Amino acid sequence: EIVMTQSPATLSVSPGERATLSCRASQSVSSNLAWYQQKPGQAPRLLIYGASTRATGIPARFSGSGSGTEFTLTISSLQSEDFAVYYCQQYNDWPPLTFGGGTKVEIK
Amino acid sequence: HVQLVESGGGLVKPGGSLRLSCAASGFTFSDYYMSWIRQAPGKGLEWVSYISSSGSTIYYADSVKGRFTISRDNAKNSLYLQMNSLRAEDTAVYYCARLVNGDYYFDYWGQGTLVTVSS
Numbered sequence: 001e002i003v004m005t006q007s008p009a010t011l012s013v014s015p016g017e018r019a020t021l022s023c024r025a026s027q028s029v030s031s032n033l034a035w036y037q038q039k040p041g042q043a044p045r046l047l048i049y050g051a052s053t054r055a056t057g058i059p060a061r062f063s064g065s066g067s068g069t070e071f072t073l074t075i076s077s078l079q080s081e082d083f084a085v086y087y088c089q090q091y092n093d094w095p096p097l098t099f100g101g102g103t104k105v106e107i108k
Numbered sequence: 109h110v111q112l113v114e115s116g117g118g119l120v121k122p123g124g125s126l127r128l129s130c131a132a133s134g135f136t137f138s139d140y141y142m143s144w145i146r147q148a149p150g151k152g153l154e155w156v157s158y159i160s161s162s163g164s165t166i167y168y169a170d171s172v173k174g175r176f177t178i179s180r181d182n183a184k185n186s187l188y189l190q191m192n193s194l195r196a197e198d199t200a201v202y203y204c205a206r207l208v209n210g211d212y213y214f215d216y217w218g219q220g221t222l223v224t225v226s227s
Contacts, residue, residue: 032212034213034214036153036214038153042219043203043217043218043219043220044153044203044214044217045217046213046214046215049208049211049213055215087152087153089153089213089214091211091212091213094167094212095155095158095167095168095169096155096167096169096170097143097155097158097212098155099152099153099154099155100152101152102152102153
């Protein structure tokens with residue numbers, strides 16, 4: 001099973017600042033990585049797939065990078081609606097499909 | 109527009125059973141792979157089960173194998189999860205989610221249904 005590790009667990013950022021979230025895989029997942037955003041009481045929402053392709057309707061301030069075992073989600077200028085929990089998910093080698101433990105982006 | 113609506117959650121005693129349903133609309137259900145994913149209170153996401161578009165291929169997480177059964181009825185645009193021998197650690201919000209055509213990430217999620225296993 002591929003283990004996904006996200007860091008940090010919590011990121012405190014001021015509105016307008018850049019946020020950089022990390023996701024590491026226990027073995028290579030190529031570019032088969034997705035990122036999701038989840039707000040309290042809501043279902044997750046797809047942000048990025050293929051490590052770097054934004055899903056439909058996702059603002060350009062969200063960008064993904066990386067391949068193999070190291071991945072990054074960057075939010076270039078945090079808006080109030082971006083404070084949420086972010087999860088990565090690998091789909092290169094499964095079952096099982098596996099998610100990271102999440103990074104909570106909170107207001108500093 | 110795509111909608112996934114789960115139902116069937118509730119309070120059940122350890123060892124009990126529950127059947128979750130997910131009603132799909134706004135897309136050709138029979139063309140898509142589907143999954144169940146759960147989230148324990150205050151915790152992260154855990155993939156539970158997968159079913160191919162025809163229902164011919166099914167996978168489960170080790171944590172539920174032998175206890176849960178995924179199925180679908182393409183004529184009714186519905187996905188199901190039969191959960192038996194429930195344990196306290198199965199307590200979670202259960203989401204049904206659509207997999208992107210030809211790939212294995214999730215583009216649409218339902219709002220979730222809460223399953224609580226407690227005596």
